[in-house]
Amino acid sequence: MMEDSDGPDTVVxxxxxVAVGRDVRESKSTLSWALENFGGDFRIIHVHRPHRLNPSTRPSYGSGSRNPQELARQEMDSILDEYIHVCNQAEVRAEKRFIEMLDIGRGIVELIEQHAITKLVMGAAADRRHFEGMTQLTSKKAKFVNQHAHPSCSIWFVCNGHLIYSSEGDLDTFHMDITPSVLQGSSVDESGLQNVRSPFGSVHSSSNSSEVEDDLASVRYERGERSNCISESNSMRAYGMLKALEDIYNGQLRVRKDLEESLAIEKEAFKELKNQYEELEMLYDDALKANSELLANQTSEPSSAHGQNFISEFSWYELEEATHSFDPSLKIEVGEYGRTYKGLLHHMQVAIKIPHRCNYRKEVQLATKSRHPNLVTLIGVSPVASALIYEYLPNGSLEDQLSARDTSNHLSWQTRIRICADICAALMFLHSYHGIVHGDLKPGNILLDSNFAAKITNFGLHSAPSHSPTAGELSFASDVYSFGNVLLRLLTGRSALDLDEVMQNELDAGNLGALLDPTAGHWSLEQATELAHLALSCCNIDSDNRPDLGTQVWPVLERMRTRCEASSYSRSGPEEPSQPPHHFICPISCEIMQDPHVAADGFTYEASEIRRWLSSRNASPMTNRPLSTLDLFPNQTLRSMIQEWLQNH
Structure with missing residues (x-):
């Protein structure tokens, strides 16, 4: 555009x-972005880095040899022609410009000055450096250009075809005067631009037309109200001074950067030591607090309904002795709930669990208040070691049994139905009596005793259900869904994620037998079908449509278990009745209990037998340790289960 004034005309x-590099594939995305977002004439600009030759070893070129500099320029010219070809394919008029300079960033800044560029597109970084959400310049030359380009120049920085950053120029700072002496004897195209040669390098054009190129012969920039025209020698001198100051500044930056990196390393090391100290301090405080709470519960709250708070306390030395200093060969499990070791504590096999520190107090509280034949029994704690001592269950987890390769000792289908009933009873107890949601019911958290009675563990420790079909808060319905998955595992022996869909398809096709686990023996198809329908109802995607454990699930499983036991009794004959579960047996008399009571050691005994025992001593029959109280508490739940079993046998 032209402005009428008393002075020379101003041309914008x-x-x-578009600034491009030698790698066409790398810079093509930048050019493509510019072609898509701008119209009009294009100029392809490039900074050519000349070869550096040592004067003492500079070769001589005969008539038949070619100068490497000339060869490099020819190669560069060929590369720029490829960019021009891209523009021609997009039907956009384009010409090429280049400057020779060792520093590419300075070369681009020089081209901006020479051509009075107000619209520039260049790379923000190499395309391979691009990452999603990138908003900052990472290339040194891009940062240099952004910092040193004339303020009138708007710059769009692109990486991998994406606009990363833009700098809007201020045209109020731009004034370009073309003096009459320059205009004499030369033609100027519609933008008023003319061909020049830079004092710092060469500017070339690929245009074969007769019109004058857009290189500027005389450019004067005004910044604010002051306008200066500096001679070439003064410019070079000023440039040298600026370069020296810049080198000093960069040296100081490097020193500062080194100091900052050293300081950051020291801070990180200090932070790590502080975290370790705080963790040890919290562990110590938790152990002291848990110990105090347990002692307070044992002395001031002895009236719990089932003797829930009466547990033994063990020292670190006792645990080390029981596990042979935590011998790795005695390690039962290492997982998300901590480490568990098999040990011999006071002549009794136990499982010593060292949970994660954040779960210790919570697990102690849950285990002490939740006593049930189908929950793993807590025998004692060790506050100093933050450990819990549980009864040892010799047949491992249900996951171990279902995954076992030894087919000679697999769970029979009758045993699997009894396991289903055991799990249901434990869940009903947690939900109804204590309002506890297990949160991670799976075969790995279901343990089996010597008679393959099921006992669940690790309940109430998860913040969200592991097997819920949709993310959500803990609920009884999520436990029901997980229970349905366990039933499907027991039926099929498989662990596929879509097992409910597979089961539904086989039921619809009348082909359930092909899906049943053959290692369980010859299934009763009637009971297997009933159990499959029950499992699928528990796995209903709509939590509101899942069955209630007490009113809908338990009656079905109890009836199925009774059939299994009746069948076993029928096959064995009246002289050989099936054996009662071991937890129905009094540890003192070794007979089925009629009136089970819980003592202060947490074990259940026949009332008359434990009273006779305590009449002459105050130590536990199981642990031989002193009891904190001689009070006994009736175990009504176990009594009901024993009576039901006796009625069926």
Whole structure:
């Protein structure tokens, strides 16, 4: 555009300039972005880095040899022609410009000055450096250009075809005067631009037309109200001074960066030591607090309904002795709930669990208040070691049994139905009596005693259900869904994620037998079908449509278990009745209990037998340790289960 004034005409260059490199594949995405977002004439600009030759070893070139500099320029010219070809394919008029300079960033800044560029597109970084959400310049030359380009120049920085950052120029700072002496004897195209040669390098054009190129012969920039025209020698001198100051500044930056990196390393090391100290301090405080709470519960709250708070306390030395200093060969499990070791504590096999520190107090509280034949029994704690001592169950977990390769000792289908009933009874107890949601019911958290009675563990420790079909808060319905998955595992022996869909398809096709686990023996198809329908109802995707454990699930499983036991009794004959579960047996008399009571050691005994025992001593029959109280508490739940079993046998 032209402005009428008393002074020379002011011309603003509105062409789009795209800075490209030698790697066409790398810079093509930048050029493509510019072609898609701008119209009009284009100029392809490039900074050519000349070869550096040592004067003492500079070769001589005969008539038949070619100068490497000339060869490099020819190669560069060929590369720029490829960019021009891309523009021609997009039906956009384009020409090429280049400057020779060792520093690419300075070369681009020089081209901006020479051509009075107001619209520039260039790379923000190499395309391979691009990452999603990238908003900052990472290339040194891009940062340099952004910092040193004339303020009138708007710059769009692109990476991998994406606009990363833009700098809007201020055209109020731009004034370009073309003096009459320059205009004499030369033609000027519609933008008023003319061909020049830079004092720092060469500017070339690929145009074969007769019109004058857009290089500027005389450019004067005004910044604010002051306008200066500096001679070439003064410019070079000023440039040298600026370069020296810049080198000093960069050296100081490097020193500062090194100091900052050293300081960051020291801070990180200090932070790590502080975290370790705080963790040890919290562990110590938790152990002291848990110990105090347990002692307070044992002395001031002895009236719990089932003797829930009466547990033994063990020292670190006792645990080390029981596990042979935590011998790795005695390690039962290492997982998300901590480490568990098999040990011999006071002549009794136990499982010593060292949970994660954040779960210790919570697990102690849950285990002490939740006593049930189908929950793993807590024998004692060790506050100093933050450990819990549980009864040892010799047949491992249900996962171990279902995954066992030894087919000679697999769970029979009758045993699997009894396991289903055991799990249901434990869940009903947790839900109804204590309002506890297990949160991670799976075969790995279901343990089996010597008679393959099921006992669940690790309940109430998860913040969200592991097997819920949709993310959500803990609920009884999520436990029901997980229970349905366990039933499907027991039926099929498989662990596929879509097992409910597979089961539904086989039921619809009348082909359930092909899906049943053959290692369980010859299934009763009637009971297997009933159990499959029950499992699928528990796995209903709509939590509101899942069955209630007490009113809908338990009656079905109890009836199925009774059939299994009746069948076993029928096959064995009246002289050989099936054996009662071991937890129905009094540890003192070794007979089925009629009136089970819980003592202060947490074990259940026949009332008359434990009273006779305590009449002459105050130590536990199981642990031989002193009891904190001689009070006994009736175990009504176990009594009901024993009576039901006796009625069926």
């Amino acid at each position: 260059n509105n062409r789009v300039y």
